[in-house]
Amino acid sequence: MRNSFRVCCVCLLLTAVCFLITTPSVAQPDSVLVSGRIDHLTARLYRESPQVLISRNNILQASRELVRPAQLNADGTFRVSVPLLYPQEELYFNYGRISTAFLAAPGSITITLDADSLFTAAVPFRFRGANAQVNQQYARYKAFEAGYTNKPDTKKLSRQVTGMSDSRAYSVLFDAYSAPFRAFAAQEKPFPLLTQWITANNRYNAVAFLYDKAAFEGSTVALEDSLRPRREPLLTAARAAATNRFSDYVVQQASSPVSGRNNGLSVRALATLLEQYGRNLSASDRDRLQEYKTKNSAKASDLRFFDTLLRRNADTLTRLVNYEALLQRGRQDFDSTSMEYVAAYWLAQALPGLTLNYADLLYNYVQPKLNNPQLVASLNELYQLQINDSTRIRTAIRKLTKAGSTAQSLEISPGVFVSQSTGSDGFTLLNQVLNANRGKVIYVLMTSPTTDAGRQAAIDAQRLRNQYRARDFALVYVPMPNTEKTLWPEISTRYNLSGDHVLATEGQFSDIIEQLRPEEEISATVINRTGKIIKRNAPLPDASEELQKILDKSF
Structure with missing residues (x-):
């Protein structure tokens, strides 16, 4: 028989399984202290909005903003510490109907507003501390962008890139998303970090557009290095969205069996899972599994043996087998960096629909397989939120x-x-x-x-x-x-x-x-x-x- 054993598994609905393992240690993240003041704060404004909200992204769940509230003091001051998993992160300041993004780094940032001009000033924010000049210029850029008339039009762009190669479509999209910033840069010289920030967002917006288009049309994307998730120091909402779209695309492609390919799980991988998570294994069972792991091959007559062991812990093993089979198929088309992200993303998306016992089991199975420290920390952050009220x-x-x-x-x-x-x-x-x-x-x-x-x-x-x-x-x-x-x-x-x-x-x-x-x-x-x-x-x-x-x- 071929060196791979095709395992056909139906995705069973989860059952409660008591399986508690000590959570692996995760390095403590850096943090930024965000403080500030709303000058001339009135009693009416305070009653309407007694809190300032500072939120941030998690690269594994783009749709979710992680919010840290900061209670306003009577004099309008506020103060809150926010964890950072990346060297530079795009955070969001919200007070009532007023909001802005800003780039945070470890250290401290001060944001000051004047209540008398909250709704009249084009740029009501004043920044001090880490990235102060960049954040102040970003606020001016967003005010400029709001009045820019030639903004990218999604429907128009979709028609424009129809029939183009992926590389050509990417160039057209990136150029369109970059137009407002080019116009701004013609009026005011941007700081290098601002250019890096906006350029990265425009690149990721173009990438997300391509993956959305492919998902809608059921087509494929001819991936190049410029379209893959990058190891860069900035985490922004655009990056999280694009990498999430990328992972959805990989999962979609890897979930569709391809004729002429091995679409199942290798014998060695299956035997390893059965050895680790199988129930009531005899000494003979373990010896046979060890032999399968060594040879990485099996005969058709061995199907009953594997099936018997799978049935003893079907819910757990089926989910793990499906997960490993997905990654094995994905590795045939995507590099290790991409697949490591997909491995973490898969669990991040599953967590909200898992029981505590299954969250424990899957987290402790997936987390040790990750090498990227930011992915490890990002997954741990979501896992801790999931078990917070355990x-x-x-x-x-x-x-x-x-x-x-x-x-x-x-x-x-x-x-x-x-x-x-x-x-x-x-x-x-x-x-x-x-x-x-x-x-x-x-x-x-x-x-x-x-x-x-x-x-x-x-x-x-x-x-x-x-x-x-x-x-x-x-x-x-x-x-x-x-x-x-x-x-x-x-x-x-x-x-x-x-x-x-x-x-x-x-x-x-x-x-x-x-x-x-x-x-x-x-x-x-x-x-x-x-x-x-x-x-x-x-x-x-x-x-x-x-x-x-x-x-x-x-x-």
């Missing part, structure tokens, strides 16, 4: 576990009430919760715990509880069933999703679908005070104005 979450799960298979409005965390019953049908399970809230307008949200959109819809729905009185309004969550029974209870505890939560089995969920008749995976239903459904497939929480009209009419 004590509170594990307490909630213990309460739910103690209740057994039946729970009626069990409060596992403040405001989080869970109902489940394996002995009843879905109609009965849901109606028990709805009847308990009779006399209120009920918003039922069916959502998915495994998707970003599903989790965000659940978080957004919490605004409704703040908008309406508890005696008049009830929020009911119906998450899609998952083989990881603790996934939704963990999510609802982590994000403080106050309301009733109906934990249904697959069969019960089918009954609930029959009753509510949703048209999409994420769907909402509005029920009036008498228990009558008045709106199926109601607006989701992010359509706040449209939803409010329907809810207000229901009272």
Whole structure:
């Protein structure tokens, strides 16, 4: 048989696995002290915005800004320390409706504003400290860019680069994104660091455009060195976005089997995983696995042996096998630097939809394989955020576990009430919760715990509880069933999703679908005070104005 053993694995949904390993040590990051003052701060402004927000990027999650709030003192001063994982990082200052980006380095930065000219001055910020001149000039550039008339037009650029080679398209895109800065530089000589900063952003914007275009068209990108993620000292939002797009592209390409190639996992890699994570392995099993590792080959008759060991710990091993197979296929087309980033990115994207036990397992599996210190620190930062409330979450799960298979409005965390019953049908399970809230307008949200959109819809729905009185309004969550029974209870505890939560089995969920008749995976239903459904497939929480009209009419 060929020196690779094709392993066909279906991506199983995760199950809770107790697997705790000591977290590898990670070097402590540098930091920048951001302080400043809002002169002439009025009582009205303070009431409207009592905090200054300083946010930064993580290169593995471009869509997420990591925010550090700084409370304003009575004299308008503020002070906050922000960690830095890269030598230079693009940070963001936000106060009310006023915001600006600035480039931070280890040390201190002071930002001063005058409340009397916040909304009238083109550049209301004054910088001192690290990169002060560059940040002041950047603020002037952004004011210039705001009035620049020949900004890049996405639709026009898309038509313009159609049919071009990737290298030619990249040049056209980079030139278009660079036009405002060239015009600014003709009026004011930019500092070298500002040129490096803006040029890097323009390059990454062009790269992101190409990967977005390829994803939309289902095409490929002829990668060159200029298009690959670079080892450079600046971390900006544009860089994070471009490298995320790049990783999505690599995952998409590596996930599609190619005829004539080995699309599975090598025998040596599979045997190593089974040896490390297999359960109830006998001495004979270990000897055979060691032999497979040495030879890196197997016979067709060995399939049953591998399959038997996989089944003993199917959920864990399937996820790890899929991960390693993805990386193995990716290495056939992409260099080691690119694939190291993809290896970290894959876990960073998976973390929000993992239980604590699986987050522990996968982090401790992936992290030791990374060599780039910034990637190690970036992944560790996201992992620490994921497990930040682990004590509170594990307490909630213990309460739910103690209740057994039946729970009626069990409060596992403040405001989080869970109902489940394996002995009843879905109609009965849901109606028990709805009847308990009779006399209120009920918003039922069916959502998915495994998707970003599903989790965000659940978080957004919490605004409704703040908008309406508890005696008049009830929020009911119906998450899609998952083989990881603790996934939704963990999510609802982590994000403080106050309301009733109906934990249904697959069969019960089918009954609930029959009753509510949703048209999409994420769907909402509005029920009036008498228990009558008045709106199926109601607006989701992010359509706040449209939803409010329907809810207000229901009272």
